[in-house]
Amino acid sequence: MLCIQIPESLQAKLAAMASFAEQTPEQLALELLEERVDHHSAYVETAYLSRSPANRARLNQAIRDIRQRCFEERTLIDD
Secondary structure, eight states, rough: OOOOOOHHHHHHHHHHHHHTTTTTTHHHHHHHHHHHHEEEEEEEHHHHTTHHHHHHHHHHHHHEEEEETTTOOOOOOHH
16 A cells, blocks of 8 residues: 655645545545546657657647637547
8 A cells, every 4th residue: 555645735625626526535636646647648648749849739739729619529430
């Protein structure tokens, strides 16, 4: 088992968020950590793509488009 010390200021934030989500602070902390770990490969891939100026420009444009709701939703195709 891993034990970590969480600063009091962060504990207060976790407690507030957890009560809103009807969870314990521990449940919320584990959920947030699990989500971060699950998305690790996406972070690594984004960091890799960001090394190229052309790819970085495309990623930044995609982020701007998403924020401005300028995109077309599509369903995934199962191959």
